[in-house]
Amino acid sequence: MAATAHTDSATPASPIARPAPRPRGDWDAWGSEPARLPAAAKAIVATLLPGKAHPVPRRQVPELTPSLISDADLGALADVVGGHHASRADAVRLLHLGGKSTPDLLHRRMDGLQNAPDAVVSPADHDQIAAVLGVCDDRGIAVVPFGGGTSVVGGVEPERGEHAAVIALDLSRTAALLALDEVSLLASFGAGTTGPQAEELLGARGFTLGHFPQSFPYASLGGFAATRSSGQASRGYGRFDDLVHALRIATPAGDLDLGRSPASAAGPDLRELFLGSEGAFGVLTEVTVRVRPLPGATAYRAWSFPDFATGTAALREATQRGIRPTVLRLSDATETRVNAAMGGHLTRMRGCLAIATFEGAILEEAEAARDALDTVFAAHGATSRGEDPARSWERGRFSSPALRDTLMDTGVLAETLETATTWANLPALKQAVTDALTASLTASGTKPVVLCHISHVYPAGASLYLTVIAALGEDPQAQWKTAKDAASRAIGHANGTITHHHAVGRDHRPYLATEIGPLGVELLRAVKAVLDPRGIMNPGALVAPRSDTGA
Numbered sequence: 001m002a003a004t005a006h007t008d009s010a011t012p013a014s015p016i017a018r019p020a021p022r023p024r025g026d027w028d029a030w031g032s033e034p035a036r037l038p039a040a041a042k043a044i045v046a047t048l049l050p051g052k053a054h055p056v057p058r059r060q061v062p063e064l065t066p067s068l069i070s071d072a073d074l075g076a077l078a079d080v081v082g083g084h085h086a087s088r089a090d091a092v093r094l095l096h097l098g099g100k101s102t103p104d105l106l107h108r109r110m111d112g113l114q115n116a117p118d119a120v121v122s123p124a125d126h127d128q129i130a131a132v133l134g135v136c137d138d139r140g141i142a143v144v145p146f147g148g149g150t151s152v153v154g155g156v157e158p159e160r161g162e163h164a165a166v167i168a169l170d171l172s173r174t175a176a177l178l179a180l181d182e183v184s185l186l187a188s189f190g191a192g193t194t195g196p197q198a199e200e201l202l203g204a205r206g207f208t209l210g211h212f213p214q215s216f217p218y219a220s221l222g223g224f225a226a227t228r229s230s231g232q233a234s235r236g237y238g239r240f241d242d243l244v245h246a247l248r249i250a251t252p253a254g255d256l257d258l259g260r261s262p263a264s265a266a267g268p269d270l271r272e273l274f275l276g277s278e279g280a281f282g283v284l285t286e287v288t289v290r291v292r293p294l295p296g297a298t299a300y301r302a303w304s305f306p307d308f309a310t311g312t313a314a315l316r317e318a319t320q321r322g323i324r325p326t327v328l329r330l331s332d333a334t335e336t337r338v339n340a341a342m343g344g345h346l347t348r349m350r351g352c353l354a355i356a357t358f359e360g361a362i363l364e365e366a367e368a369a370r371d372a373l374d375t376v377f378a379a380h381g382a383t384s385r386g387e388d389p390a391r392s393w394e395r396g397r398f399s400s401p402a403l404r405d406t407l408m409d410t411g412v413l414a415e416t417l418e419t420a421t422t423w424a425n426l427p428a429l430k431q432a433v434t435d436a437l438t439a440s441l442t443a444s445g446t447k448p449v450v451l452c453h454i455s456h457v458y459p460a461g462a463s464l465y466l467t468v469i470a471a472l473g474e475d476p477q478a479q480w481k482t483a484k485d486a487a488s489r490a491i492g493h494a495n496g497t498i499t500h501h502h503a504v505g506r507d508h509r510p511y512l513a514t515e516i517g518p519l520g521v522e523l524l525r526a527v528k529a530v531l532d533p534r535g536i537m538n539p540g541a542l543v544a545p546r547s548d549t550g551a
Contacts (some may be wrong), residue, residue, distance in 0.1 A: 015176035015190070017204075019197035021260050024149065025218055027094045028058055028108040035402035037410070045412055045469075053411030054472045056106060062114045064090050068233060069118040069165040073139050077121050077167070079133045096168035098158065099151030101507070102415040105408065106477050114310075115146065115511075117158035117168040118233040124173045125287040127192065130250040132169065133283065133536075137252040142166035147192055147220030152416075152428035153505030154541075155227065155278050161536050161539025169283065170297075171222060177201040178286060186245050190290040191222025207291040210237035213501070217398055222284040227503035230463070232397060234456045236326030239501070241275045249274055249532040251282030257286065273527060278503055279538040280524075281531045286441075287347035288378070292333075295359035297492070299366040301374060302384035302389035304351040308332045309427065311352045312454065312462075314380035316423045317404075319457045323372050325356040325416045328457055329393070330423040335451035335467070342394060354382070355390040360423045413470045413480060417487055419496035421459040429494045430464055437468055440483040446471040448483075456500065463500040504542050 016423040067088040076124050078086040085091075093116040108114060108488045123129045136143050142163040145158055160166040171192030187207065189198060195216040198209050211224060220455040223229070224240040232238065246259030258271045262380035271444045274284060305311035313385065319326075331339065336353040343465045356373060374384070414507040421429045434450045448470035456463040466487075473479040484507070489500055492514040499508050513521050524543045529534070535545060 015178050015182060017201050018176045019193065019200050022175075022194050022197060022218070024095050025100065027097060027249065028062070029405045030100050030150075030401035034409075035399060035406045037403070037406050040216050041403075041407075044341055045407070045410065045493045047314070052471075054108050054188060054259060054476065056408050056472060056476060057413040058409065059109060061094065062108065062430070063112065064116040066164075067093070067116075067118040067168070068160075069141070071143060073135075073165065074119055074159075076135050076139065077119065077132060079124050080135060081121055081128055085124075088119040090116075093117055096146055096149065096156075096158065096170065099149060099154060099156050100391040101152040101154065101478055102404070102408075102413065102447075103477060103507075104152075105405065106156075106480070107421060109408070109478065116157055118160075118165040119145075120168045120170050122170040122173045126174075126250060126255075126270065129169070129171075129174075129283050129285050130255060133250055133252050136167065136536050137534055140164050140534070140536070142539050143283075144212055144538050145169045145171060145222070145226070145283045147171050147223035148194060148215065148218040149222070149225075150215040151227070151503070153499070153502050153504055153507040154262055155503055156538075157506060157540070159279075159506075159538075159540045161535060161538070161545065166539075170202065171283075173221060175283065177376075179288075180205065180207075182207075185291050186288055187291045188246070188286055189221050191220060191225075191284045191287055193218075193221050193223070195219055195440055201401040202291055203294060206294055208294050208305040209243065209291055209500070211243060211291055212238055212397070212404060213370050214312045214398060214401060221287045222233070222234060224276050225275055225287050228501060230456050230501035231282050232329075232455065233326045233357075235328045236324060237241075239456075242274060244287060246288035247271055247274055247284055248286035250285050252534065253531050253538060259490050263264045274538065276503065278505060279469060280542040281528055282537060289408070289431065294411065294463055295334055295366075296361045297363035297366050299358040299360075299363065299370045300351060300353045300356075300360075300387040300390035300394075301370050303374075303377050303471070304328070304385055305352070305377075305382050306351055308352050308430075308452075310380055311354055311382075312426060314377050314382060314458055315354070315454060315462065317380070318373055319462075320459050323376065325369055325373055326359045327350070327355070327357040327394075328373075329356070329392075329453055330354045331453040332349035332451065334449065335453055338449070338451055338469075347442050351383075353385070355393050355448045357390060357394065367377065373421075396444045407469075411472050413472045413476060413535055414467065415484075416461070416465060416467050417479060418463060418465045418500045418502055419491045420456070420461060421494070421496045425495055426464065427489070429496045432490045432494040433464070433496070437466070437483055438485040440486040441468070441470045441479070442481045443472050446473060446479075450462065452520075464496075470496075506540050509542065509544060 173190040174190030358366040451467040
């Protein structure tokens with residue numbers, strides 16, 4: 001058995017292994033390689049979105065706001081992490097401008113001066129992170145924890161708040177497998193370990209984490225925890241917060257080691273304060289997660305349903321009966337048609353497509369789960385489409401964000417939002433959000449196409465993931481801001497959650513009080529006041545300062 005993961009406040013002095021470095025995405029795009037727009041996509045765009053195009057092309061490297069950090073402050077930080085790991089060079093600051101939402105990318109492509117952190121500091125481990133927070137707390141420097149930089153809700157903006165300077169705390173140097181308990185199936189990682197790095201390190205030892213959100217190629221395990229991420233295989237493996245066994249945290253007020261047993265009645269579970277905290281209370285420095293042996297076999301199957309309501313009823317029955325495919329998705333009729341046409345599969349354009357994957361130690365185990373789901377779906381009138389649609393989805397499951405960037409180049413808005421609710425309320429919520437988006441974008445002078453799918457299911461309900469395609473207007477920033485506000489208000493009025501897995505950040509913060517109430521907001525502020533009394537941690541994310549009228 002390898003070194004045991006978190007059994008007390010300390011992890012082994014030397015990591016078991018460190019991964020190869022991973023590249024960051026470009027400063028003005030999701031990744032580093034532009035996506036090719038399929039020929040079928042060009043035809044669909046021309047058909048669905050007629051009229052004058054307003055492309056928003058990429059541009060040369062912009063001018064950044066000047067660094068305001070003093071030589072003395074930068075020197076104090078360099079003393080902690082090493083001179084070349086504390087930098088105010090523009091080339092380094094450029095890669096830490098914030099997240100990768102459509103508003104983020106429109107701002108970088110359209111606006112002049114770009115707000116950048118005053119410095120980028122890259123600590124190597126928990127102790128260096130804690131020391132950096134000490135320096136920043138003493139000197140009044142704001143700190144934005146920065147993992148993969150994939151936030152789509154304004155979660156990693158370089159905001160100073162009331163402080164003299166702001167640093168991006170780049171956690172990539174913490175990437176490491178710190179401990180592995182092969183008996184308890186627990187693995188400890190440095191929080192900056194990305195999804196691919198974790199799978200590389202675990203896979204070499206016969207294990208997998210099984211967390212594959214669309215941000216997987218770039219996002220970090222600390223980011224997954226800090227945003228309550230939900231991967232595409234959530235039905236089989238669970239959400240990321242289901243996978244977290246223990247957390248090590250550095251805050252301006254001190255350190256915390258939370259989670260020592262698989263279950264506990266020792267008061268409220270304090271891990272829950274930090275899962276979804278988005279760096280507003282402190283920095284998640286180490287994450288201990290539940291892992292599984294690598295699957296021995298995978299089965300695939302796809303079906304079509306006559307309509308979304310019928311497919312939803314089938315998913316609900318299968319989920320409530322405890323059938324657990326690894327991946328389970330249902331597209332509405334519009335998404336089915338668009339995706340089929342994009343892939344050149346015109347024969348699959350009718351009805352609503354469902355796809356699923358099934359993992360097992362042996363093929364017979366995976367096929368048994370597939371057959372159980374097939375029986376339920378057949379009883380609801382589903383028609384089998386074989387394996388190909390599910391395999392095709394798996395091959396391209398991380399490509400959509402880069403395609404959004406290419407569509408922006410041509411004048412097309414393609415953005416997503418997500419929510420969740422109970423099965424009983426799902427139809428009303430879907431209709432309310434679709435209507436809000438359609439009305440807002442139509443008023444801006446374009447006819448949008450709104451696609452929707454279910455990709456995360458629970459006994460009591462499911463998520464809705466909506467994609468909006470529309471022609472970019474003359475003022476695309478205002479166009480999407482207005483539409484997103486309309487959709488967010490519709491979600492609140494229809495009793496959906498403002499976010500199922502994208503987190504709150506700054507973009508969803510104005511709507512948080514509708515969901516958790518004013519007292520809930522005050523409770524979050526009270527936690528922040530204890531852990532971060534000077535307010536240096538990610539100012540403006542999750543909760544606003546008391547002086548701000550917003551949540």
